[in-house]
Amino acid sequence: MITRLRIILVDDHEIVRLGLRTLLARYAQFEIVAEASDAPEALEMVALHHPDVVVMDIRLPGKNGVEATQEITELFPDVKVIMLTSYADEDVLFDAIAAGASGYVLKQIGSDDLVKALERVGRGESLLDPAVTQKVFQRVRQSARKAEDAAFGALTDQEIHILALITEGMTNKEIAGKVFLSEKTVRNYVSSILAKLDLQSRAEAAAYAVRHHISNHMPNGGVRE
Numbered sequence: 001m002i003t004r005l006r007i008i009l010v011d012d013h014e015i016v017r018l019g020l021r022t023l024l025a026r027y028a029q030f031e032i033v034a035e036a037s038d039a040p041e042a043l044e045m046v047a048l049h050h051p052d053v054v055v056m057d058i059r060l061p062g063k064n065g066v067e068a069t070q071e072i073t074e075l076f077p078d079v080k081v082i083m084l085t086s087y088a089d090e091d092v093l094f095d096a097i098a099a100g101a102s103g104y105v106l107k108q109i110g111s112d113d114l115v116k117a118l119e120r121v122g123r124g125e126s127l128l129d130p131a132v133t134q135k136v137f138q139r140v141r142q143s144a145r146k147a148e149d150a151a152f153g154a155l156t157d158q159e160i161h162i163l164a165l166i167t168e169g170m171t172n173k174e175i176a177g178k179v180f181l182s183e184k185t186v187r188n189y190v191s192s193i194l195a196k197l198d199l200q201s202r203a204e205a206a207a208y209a210v211r212h213h214i215s216n217h218m219p220n221g222g223v224r225e
Contacts, residue, residue, distance in 0.1 A: 039068035073100030151212035
């Protein structure tokens with residue numbers, strides 16, 4: 001016996017809903033239990049039918065699909081939402097993910113790929129359309145770079161250099177010889193580094209530096225002589 005995936009279609013265009021219903025009716029593993037044309041109706045249908053998956057258009061009149069998704073996932077955490085949109089808008093994409101969407105695909109997706117997407121989301125997996133996946137990775141990488149830059153933003157070049165030497169296990173005396181400063185001056189630099197990073201010890205400073213990839217923040221390939 002086939003276990004059907006119970007689906008609600010949400011789109012303000014009737015012709016889109018009709019097209020999706022006609023397409024999915026070809027597959028025995030899917031059952032369209034309801035349709036909705038806006039966010040309030042979508043919430044009402046979800047509450048009434050408790051579907052497995054909601055196929056949600058992002059651009060709805062009034063409350064948009066992202067806002068509707070957030071309400072659905074908060075009120076009905078077992079219901080999965082897959083966003084269907086015509087545009088690969090990275091800001092909306094991140095909003096949708098933050099709202100709890102399990103998937104994000106473009107309306108230009110092929111029928112076979114849409115079927116696979118629904119099946120995957122129904123199994124509890126998360127997915128993104130290949131057309132927007134690269135945008136996600138780019139955004140994540142940019143966020144990571146910004147976070148790392150901020151991690152050392154309060155330090156001077158010399159302080160970053162000394163912090164890097166601390167991570168190598170050097171004592172103040174050894175660092176002083178390396179950077180041609182007095183041991184007292186190095187000690188002052190270390191105190192300044194700890195204060196700026198709100199850390200208590202050299203060990204904490206070394207761990208912080210490694211965690212935030214200090215080598216990536218060393219000019220001239222990491223050489224500071």
